[in-house]
Amino acid sequence: MKRIILHLDMDAFFASVEQMDNPQLKGKPVIVGGIGERGVVSTCSYEARKFGVHSAMPGFMARQKCPDAIFLPVRMKRYKEISNKIFRLLSQYTNKIEPLSIDEAFLDISEHGKNYLSVAHKIKKDILKKTGLTVSVGVSYNKFLAKLASDWNKPDGLKIITKDMVPDILMPLTIDRIYGIGKKSVQKLNAMGVYTIEDLSKWPIDFMKNFFGKQGEEIYNLIRGIDLREVEAEREAKSFGRETTFENDTYDIEEMLSYLKGFSVHVSYALRVRNLYAKTITVKIKTSRFATHTKSKTIDSPIDKSKDIYKEAEKLLKEINLNEKIRLIGLSVSNITDGYQEQMTFLK
Ligand code: TTP
Ligand code: MG
Helix, strand or coil: CCCCEEEEEECCHHHHHHHHHCHHHCCCCEEEECCCCCCEEEEECHHHHCCCCCCCCEHHHHHHHCCCCEEECCCHHHHHHHHHHHHHHHCCCCCCEEEEECCEEEEECHHHHHHHHHHHHHHHHHHHHHHCCCEEEEEECCHHHHHHHHCCCCCCCEEECCHHHHHHHHCCCEHHHCCCCCHHHHHHHHHCCCCEHHHHCCCCHHHHHHHHHHHHHHHHHHCCCCCCCCCCCCCCCCEEEEEEEEEEEECCHHHHHHHHHHHHHHHHHHHHHCCCEEEEEEEEEEECCCCEEEEEEEEEEEECCHHHHHHHHHHHHHHCCCCCCEEEEEEEEEEEECCHHHHHHHHC
């Protein structure tokens, strides 16, 4: 295969994190969300799925289906933390990562050539070792097939779809599995006697275009295993920052520092959700007479934690000669890297 695309999807993500954090919950039906009269289920452990519970089901229904289930509140912050950890770990394998959600991503690992299977195994092992969680991985030569593959034998799955497997895999699938065909189209097609990809594959391309409009050609290709969409890594940000103008011009260094502290938290968050690090920290001030001063520092090891960013910003501010009142203060970070590779080269 020329292009190697992985699709990763964590298994029962929120519920697995809860089971990980509280091992007594392992092997038990755990439902995250769905608490309260009007709550809906965010997700549930595979043990609860056996009873027919699933995401988006109203909590009262989930309780009827699985009375012994343990209901837990959603701890988003914790799931994000683990998600960040996973994305950071993935960035050790490639920087061609397209996050799709908190627990799902496409990776283009073509650069690893023939070793793709060992890379897929390694990623699974690595995630398990560092987070205690299992992931299902689909491997193929395009996005559509990779996503199909990751869903193939969940949980803890690893499925490869090669070109020669395509007709056998695709033909029997129901048309709702095709990316881009909505519920209404499925109903219409069913009414026309089209249920499977095999049924749809009998349509000539012009008929497809007529029925689906602009998307017709894309769907025509998809059901033949052709999908040229690239893995779109987030474009690299050049800098992140924040600034504010004081209500009253000030000499008060403590006030300025408290702003810098707030900005550090903001900037750190912006970096961490993107799994990025910064090497240059810049503090900017504007005086009451509108003179602008900036002071920057570039450090050796990239950082992303608010505490570290603040520490540098504090030093920078103290280095600026403040002989006038200040009307504006700002903090930014630049020289952005995806840190891990950088840090690894330091270790060599
Ligand atoms: P999914 O990957 O769709 O589900 P999952 O990881 O729980 O289970 P699977 O093994 O089938 O992949 O969604 C990821 C997380 O997103 C999920 O753990 C909880 C959250 N989520 C919701 O809060 N509401 C929803 O309706 C869905 C589908 C997911
Ligand atoms: Mg998942």
